[in-house]
Amino acid sequence: MEKLQANFDAMLRSTPTVFHRYMFDRINWHNRMLGLVGPRGVGKTTLMLQYAKEKLNRNTTLFVNADDLYFSIHHLTDLADEFAKRGGTHLIIDEIHKYKDWARELKLIYDYHADLNILFTGSSILDIHKGSADLSRRAIVYSMQGLSFREYLNMFHLIEMPAYTLTDILQHQVVLPDKFRPYVYFSSFLKQGYYPFSQEDQFNIRLQQVINKTLEVDIPQYADMSVSTARKLKQLLTIIARSVPFKPNMSSIASMLGVSRNNLSDYFLFLEEAGLIAQLRNETGGIRGLGKVDKVYIDNTALMYSLGGENTDTGNLRETFFLNQTRVEQDVITSDISDFRIADYIFEVGGKNKKQKQLQGSTNGFVVKDDIEMGYMNIIPLWQFGLNY
Numbered sequence: 001m002e003k004l005q006a007n008f009d010a011m012l013r014s015t016p017t018v019f020h021r022y023m024f025d026r027i028n029w030h031n032r033m034l035g036l037v038g039p040r041g042v043g044k045t046t047l048m049l050q051y052a053k054e055k056l057n058r059n060t061t062l063f064v065n066a067d068d069l070y071f072s073i074h075h076l077t078d079l080a081d082e083f084a085k086r087g088g089t090h091l092i093i094d095e096i097h098k099y100k101d102w103a104r105e106l107k108l109i110y111d112y113h114a115d116l117n118i119l120f121t122g123s124s125i126l127d128i129h130k131g132s133a134d135l136s137r138r139a140i141v142y143s144m145q146g147l148s149f150r151e152y153l154n155m156f157h158l159i160e161m162p163a164y165t166l167t168d169i170l171q172h173q174v175v176l177p178d179k180f181r182p183y184v185y186f187s188s189f190l191k192q193g194y195y196p197f198s199q200e201d202q203f204n205i206r207l208q209q210v211i212n213k214t215l216e217v218d219i220p221q222y223a224d225m226s227v228s229t230a231r232k233l234k235q236l237l238t239i240i241a242r243s244v245p246f247k248p249n250m251s252s253i254a255s256m257l258g259v260s261r262n263n264l265s266d267y268f269l270f271l272e273e274a275g276l277i278a279q280l281r282n283e284t285g286g287i288r289g290l291g292k293v294d295k296v297y298i299d300n301t302a303l304m305y306s307l308g309g310e311n312t313d314t315g316n317l318r319e320t321f322f323l324n325q326t327r328v329e330q331d332v333i334t335s336d337i338s339d340f341r342i343a344d345y346i347f348e349v350g351g352k353n354k355k356q357k358q359l360q361g362s363t364n365g366f367v368v369k370d371d372i373e374m375g376y377m378n379i380i381p382l383w384q385f386g387l388n389y
Contacts, residue, residue, distance in 0.1 A: 001082060004070060008063045015049040019155045021196075022163070022328075022389045023047060023144045029055065033110050033118045035096070035141040037128040039275025039299075040210045040218075042146045043196040044121040045094050051119075052092060060089040066099035076102070080109040084116050096120040097127035097218075103135055110138045124218035126273050145275070146194040146300060148325055149386025153185060156199055164387045166330060166342065170366060172375055174384050182373055182383045189386070190317055194302040194324075207306045211237075211276065219270045232257050236267055240277055241307035244316055245295040268296065275299050278323055282334045294334040300324045318349050318370050318382055328389045338365065349382065 021043050027034065029051065036044045052061050062083055064070070070079075076099060083091055091109075096102045102120075109118055122128040128141060135141075153159040164174055176182075192198040197206055215237065220230040235257055240246075248268070254261040271277045280295040297320050298304045304312050304320060319339055326332050326342065335341035338348040338358050345364045348354065352371040359365030359378075369375075370382040 001079075001086075004062060004064050004068070004079075007065075007068075008061075011049055011063065012053050012058075015046060015053055017050055017054055019151075020050060021047050021144065022148065022151060023142060024050065027142055028140065031140045032116075033106065033135070033139040035120045035122065035128060035135075035139050036144060037122045037125045037141060038144040039125065039146070040123045040214055041195050041197060041207070042144055042275075044123070044144060046196065047144070048092050048094065048119060048121055052090070056090050060087055061092070062088060062090070063092040063094065065094045066096050066102065071099060076105040077108050077112075080113055080116060080118075084113045088116060090117045090119065093118070093120040095123050097122045097124050097221075107135060107138065110135075124214070124222065124274065126218060126222035126270065145324075145328060146302075147189075147196060147198075148328075148389050149186070149189050149193070149383060150389070152189045152193040152198075152386075155196065156193070157185060159185075161387060163389055164384070166326070166345075166388065169380060169384050169387065170345070174374075174387060176373070182381075183371070186383050190301040190321060191305050192302045194300045198302070204306060207302065211303070211306065214274045214276060219274055223266070223270060229259075232259055233267060233271065236264075237271060237276060237307070240271075240296055241298055241304070244304075245280070245297045245319055248293060248296050265293075268293070272299075276303065278320075278327070280323065280332070280334050280340075297323060314370075315350070318351075318368075322347065322349050322368060322382065322385055325386045325388055330388075337362065347380075 024047055036047065038044055049063065052063055064079070080091060106118060106120070109116065125143065147155065150161050150163060153161060159177060159180060161177065168174065192203050195207065197203065200206060215233050216230055219225065219233060239253060239256065250261050250264050254264050268277065268279060272279050276299055278297045278299050279293045280297065282292050282294045298307065301317050301320050304317060322340065323332055330342045333341050335346045338346040340347045345366060346359065346362055347366050347368050348358045349368040352369050354367050354369050356367055359367065366378045366380050368380050368382050372381050375381050
């Protein structure tokens with residue numbers, strides 16, 4: 001216990017508190033058990049440490065990593081028992097998916113210790129969803145994605161802007177800070193700004209490690225895959241990276257990979273849930289997976305550059321940015337006459353010379369243009385959709 005407390009103190013000392021991710025103020029921290037899940041590298045651990053540092057009593061709080069050697073000879077339930085006896089009120093468990101039987105033991109801790117609040121994170125959203133059925137009546141689970149362009153500006157360039165609703169953006173309510181020129185920063189965000197570790201040394205190597213661990217550890221562990229099947233995931237991601245956005249031809253891709261067509265849709269879903277791709281569907285209902293997949297994208301623009309290098313197609317980047325930044329607050333689906341649809345609005349995404357041709361006859365159509373700072377009428381700057389959260 002003392003060693004765990006010492007590790008916690010060391011982490012608190014190195015935790016910055018100047019900037020909070022968008023999810024910090026959305027979580028109901030009063031829930032007795034809550035989880036924060038999402039792809040690797042989006043800042044879940046830092047967010048939990050910030051909450052502990054700023055809002056909790058250090059003397060009654062403990063933060064542990066489920067991968068700690070301590071748990072090679074101890075159970076989570078044992079730790080919770082001892083911590084509760086010492087007057088502990090908040091137990092934070094990082095990377096819970098790395099602990100075998102985590103869902104069962106969290107359930108026991110919740111049931112046996114009514115005065116103990118349990119908070120946990122999971123780097124693999126897949127494992128959390130797999131195990132949370134037993135916790136459905138107990139745990140509230142939040143999902144977080146990477147940085148918005150707005151967060152990137154604040155975190156790394158100290159440029160503060162409020163989050164704007166979709167209506168604000170479409171009605172040209174965005175107000176630029178004095179002397180702010182968005183395209184001084186926009187290309188850098190597209191290349192690596194989605195991840196909070198983007199300013200660290202050897203970012204590209206770190207991002208490749210995120211990709212490899214997701215493909216080689218997270219998904220195979222969740223789906224109980226063999227090594228050879230895990231390699232197929234790498235091949236599939238490579239095919240997607242070279243082709244996006246594309247309409248998947250399952251028979252053709254299955255033939256290229258040498259796998260059953262029946263298994264391929266599961267592989268796509270695994271990649272999507274792990275934060276590596278995004279699937280654009282033709283209808284919505286509030287449930288991921290409802291509706292036929294119309295197009296497949298790489299999840300975010302930083303991943304596109306990591307997988308495709310400088311040869312990454314500009315048109316694909318624009319569409320990926322739009323989908324990635326708007327999906328946090330809205331259900332984004334495909335449109336029969338344009339690139340995207342959100343509620344009753346349709347959007348055609350392109351460069352500054354993009355025309356209105358596809359939107360003729362639509363009363364709720366918008367042209368989303370790159371390379372312009374401000375919009376007018378139904379012309380909206382692409383970068384402004386990065387202010388949505």
